[in-house]
Amino acid sequence: MRRSMKLKEFLKISGGEIIGDPETEITGVAGIREAxxxxxxxxxxxxxxxxxxxxxxxxxIVKEPLEGVTAAxxxxxxxxxxxxxxxxxxxxxxxxxxxxxxxxxxxxxAKIGRGxxxxxxxxxxxxxxxxxxxxxxxxxxxxxxxxxxxxxxIHANVTIRExxxxxxxVTVHSGSVIGSDGFGYxxxxxxxxKIPQVGGVVIEDDVxxxxxxxxxxxxxxxxxxxxxxxxxxxVQIAHNVTIGEKSLLMSQVGIAGSSELGSFVTLAxxxxxxxxxxxxxxxxxxxxxxxxxxxxxxxxxxxxGIPHGSWLRAQAIxxxxxxxxxxxxxxxxxxxxxxxxxTDDTRN
Numbered sequence: 001m002r003r004s005m006k007l008k009e010f011l012k013i014s015g016g017e018i019i020g021d022p023e024t025e026i027t028g029v030a031g032i033r034e035a036x037x038x039x040x041x042x043x044x045x046x047x048x049x050x051x052x053x054x055x056x057x058x059x060x061i062v063k064e065p066l067e068g069v070t071a072a073x074x075x076x077x078x079x080x081x082x083x084x085x086x087x088x089x090x091x092x093x094x095x096x097x098x099x100x101x102x103x104x105x106x107x108x109x110a111k112i113g114r115g116x117x118x119x120x121x122x123x124x125x126x127x128x129x130x131x132x133x134x135x136x137x138x139x140x141x142x143x144x145x146x147x148x149x150x151x152x153x154i155h156a157n158v159t160i161r162e163x164x165x166x167x168x169x170v171t172v173h174s175g176s177v178i179g180s181d182g183f184g185y186x187x188x189x190x191x192x193x194k195i196p197q198v199g200g201v202v203i204e205d206d207v208x209x210x211x212x213x214x215x216x217x218x219x220x221x222x223x224x225x226x227x228x229x230x231x232x233x234x235v236q237i238a239h240n241v242t243i244g245e246k247s248l249l250m251s252q253v254g255i256a257g258s259s260e261l262g263s264f265v266t267l268a269x270x271x272x273x274x275x276x277x278x279x280x281x282x283x284x285x286x287x288x289x290x291x292x293x294x295x296x297x298x299x300x301x302x303x304x305g306i307p308h309g310s311w312l313r314a315q316a317i318x319x320x321x322x323x324x325x326x327x328x329x330x331x332x333x334x335x336x337x338x339x340x341x342x343t344d345d346t347r348n
Contacts, residue, residue: 003027003090007059007072010040013089014082019065020072024058029086032060040074042083061086096135113150131168143179149205163200163217167227170203173211178203182216182223182239182257195219197239204228204245210235216257226263244281272303286311 008022027038032048035041035057042061043049052060052069059072061079076082096117100106103120110124113132118124123141130136131150140154143162148154152170160166161179172178184195199218203225209215210233216223218240225231226245236254237243243255244263255261255273262281267273271285274292279285282297290303301311317324 003092005089007040007074010086010089011074014061014074014076014085016074016076016082018072019075020059022072024072026059026086026090029083029090030057032057035060040083040086042079044080096137119156125162146179155211161217164203165200166203167205167207169206171208173209173213173233175211176209176213176215178209178213178215179217180214182219184219184239184257199223199240201225207231210251213237216241232269238275250287284308 004025004027006022007018007024007026010026011018011022025038026040030036030039030041032041032043032051035055037056037058039057040059040061041057043052043066049066052071057071059074060069061074061076061082063076063079065073065075074082098115098117100112100116100118101120101122104118104122104124106112106118106124107126107128109126111129112118113130113134115133116130117135119136119138121138122136124130125142125144127145128142128147130148131152133150134148134152136154137156139157140160142148142160143164145162146160146164148160148166149168149170151168152166154160154172155174157174158172159177164179179201181197184197185192186195197217197219199220200222201215201217202222204227206228207225209231212233213231213235215225215237216239221240223237223240224242226243226247228246229243229249231249232251234252235249238255238257240258241255243261244265246263247261247265249267250269252270253267256275258275259273259277261279262283264282265279266284268285268287270288272290273279274290277292277295279291279295280297283295284299285291285305286299286301286308288303289301289305291300291305295305299308300306301308302314
């Protein structure tokens with residue numbers, strides 16, 4: 001749902017300082033390459049300044065004032081954050097109307113809060129509770145005894161199995177599975193005997209889980225995702241993993257069982273964490289890096305992961321290895337010639 005507002009009205013939301021006409025009418029939000037009359041955009045980097053000369057944006061969000069720009073400017077400390085607030089203002093999703101579809105299957109023992117929306121073909125099992133203001137969209141299955149907090153959004157075709165607890169304001173995107181069995185087997189009698197996975201999963205407040213994410217239940221106890229953590233698509237979190245608050249897990253990250261991640265940890269795309277690994281708060285694991293054991297706070301790259309600075313130096317050497325090998329062979333040949341000459345002189 002789009003809306004219109006004057007720049008001075010948006011200032012109350014974004015904060016900052018207006019440079020230009022505060023009565024400027026804003027009717028939409030666009031990227032700096034596509035912005036047209038009525039749009040507000042933002043300058044992420046001065047390298048993109050040239051695009052402002054080619055569009056008719058009504059306002060540009062900036063960190064520092066720009067010279068020679070005809071559009072109004074909104075000077076703020078964090079332009080990208082102000083841009084995000086603009087998107088919230090101008091492209092609000094239409095909230096579903098509260099109500100329960102007669103095509104949903106809901107246990108008589110489930111507790112459904114006030115103002116909840118439940119779409120057709122939802123299954124809610126025995127003893128489930130859904131908090132006030134939550135939205136459960138089509139095809140969602142919530143298993144026995146699980147809890148969904150208030151103001152959560154569970155998108156279509158999510159599976160929340162038994163003994164899962166979601167805090168308030170949790171968002172789970174389509175196709176994700178929370179509470180599937182952990183991967184646990186013991187080899188006995190020539191077969192892989194399954195270890196029962198009887199624990200649960202705890203997702204704390206303000207967590208967002210992308211599409212097609214798998215979060216396994218614990219063998220005993222709980223797999224825990226800390227408050228404010230954000231998880232990208234296609235992430236695997238194994239049984240008994242603990243993740244602290246406000247961490248970031250990018251696409252295709254894999255975390256093996258019983259690992260412990262502190263708060264404000266960042267795992268970039270395709271990073272891998274071995275089982276029983278401990279990662280200190282504030283650590284960054286770069287894309288495709290693999291870590292094991294205790295990982296002290298820092299930035300790590302490579303597999304196995306090493307400090308990022310060392311990895312950069314190693315990569316610079318790696319590119320030169322063929323040339324270094326050629327030079328070593330030449331030096332070996334020259335040394336062999338010198339040694340042979342010295343031997344011949346001794347004999348003479």
